[in-house]
Amino acid sequence: MSSPNPTPTASGRPSVITDPSLEMTGKDKDIDALREAAPLIPAGTRINVTFLGNEDLGMRVKASTAAKELGYVPVPHISARRLTSEAELVEFLTALRDQVGATHAFAVGGDPSEPMGPYGASVDLITSGLLKEYGFTDISIAGYPEGHPDISDAQLWDALERKYASLQEQGLNGTILTQFGFDVDPVFAWIKEVRRRGIDLPIRIGVPGPAGIKRLLTYASRFGVATSAGIAKKYGFSITNLLGTAGPDKMIQDLDAGLTPAEGDVKLHFYTFGGTKTTAEWIKDYQAKH
Template identity: 30%
Template sequence: MSAAGFRALLHSVRYEVLPAKATEDKVLAHVPRDVVVTVTASPVKGLEPTLDLTTRLAAHGYRVVSHVPARLLRDDTHLKEVVERLREAGVDDVFVPAGDAEPPAGVYDGALPVLRGLSELGGPFAHVGVTGYPESHPLIHDDVTIQAMWDKREYATYIVSNLCFDPRVLGEWVVRIRRRDVRLPVHVGVAGPVQRAKLLSMAAKIGVGESARFLTKHASWFVRFAAPGGYSPERLLSRGAEALSAPSAGVAGLHLFTFNQIAETERWRRAVLERLEG
């Protein structure tokens, strides 16, 4: 990837954070106001911590994206209440995944009915994101996940790719969705400069049941972090440079999974920018 292309990605970055007790202070201390912050939601804790943190960060002047997992919504009334609360906070961007809650909290078992519900409410958000899966979903065939993006295209405005550590897989996925005529801009999901020990610690703090699911679903991540030389987001992006920087790829920016290592992620971004800018 050219220096100019890499700089552009680092300037159009989004930081995904977990709604933990210390998250607000970490964001205020380390994240510039021009960096978009996205707030995840936990099947264990429900939507309330997400909505609360989103509201507080928006009041501090951040552009905040709230995750609204379909399987955490009870019904149409609950969806309308969530929309009203986010709009009152000045939020104009939401990310709507299916979510992992099992069983679902209510009537929605996937993102598409929620996207349709938002449309019926008049399209209250200027920006609506949906999930893309560069690596195979454990329960859903690849062709089905791409078909799902096609089905959502008239309701969504962008795609966030799920975490991927293989630049070849990531590049091939972008090519494949474009061949299927999915034209939504893609924010490439990349892990920040995460230390393995801290990632394990974070997983343990999510909660007993949640942590078990996290570790089961993402066991391969820890192998990546423990590999010789560790993990480097810069190395991953440089190896995927050709595919990700092609005009046809439609890559709009980076979505960095911070795992709440917020200070470390911003230090890394600043250091790379300073090096690229000479």
């Protein structure tokens, strides 16, 4: 099945809404939701499986298997700081290779303020060589257009350059997946800087799927993404009425209006926050209208 092809933008580049990736947790309810949404999601779509502290290896493998069986490309997340040993990493990679046939993964640092084992940062996962050894060919890494609450910009840029260099050295494909946001201005500036540094990887800009405003604000505050007032202003809702829902329509339109072919491959990643089916419907609808 081919993915829908929205109208190219004024600058001639494909719309960022082309071939978006989606994110799910390892919980059964998310697996059920993916199955239900499957008629709306084209085969070959990347489905990311988060690495949450309240889930285990079995759940992550089960969700990745479900995604694969439905014809998608599972992108399981591997959180460096949450791994307690090299053996745990090897156990996960083995299961992903042998049970899922996974070739893609997202190597991320992880929220624990201290590493729970030998890996303090995602670059340690990549330079270990184990991802390549276990048959992974495409490694996603994180990007932060608005910075990170606990990591300095200098550290983030240094980490991105080291991850890129190691991927290049090992001949692995890569993708930069960004933290979700509500504002396109920092995204434009950040992409420019990524390219200025010679990093030519495809980029997926993280956006929240359509969701209740309260839920969006809760997640934004949990991950230190932005202030409620700032989000309301950029996203165009009133903080005196938190009952409505909001989707990333305006962000996507602004991205399409502002990007040029010079920015290279830029697509979207939808953080669904439990709303897999709603997000899939929303994407189909947006693609049909534009």
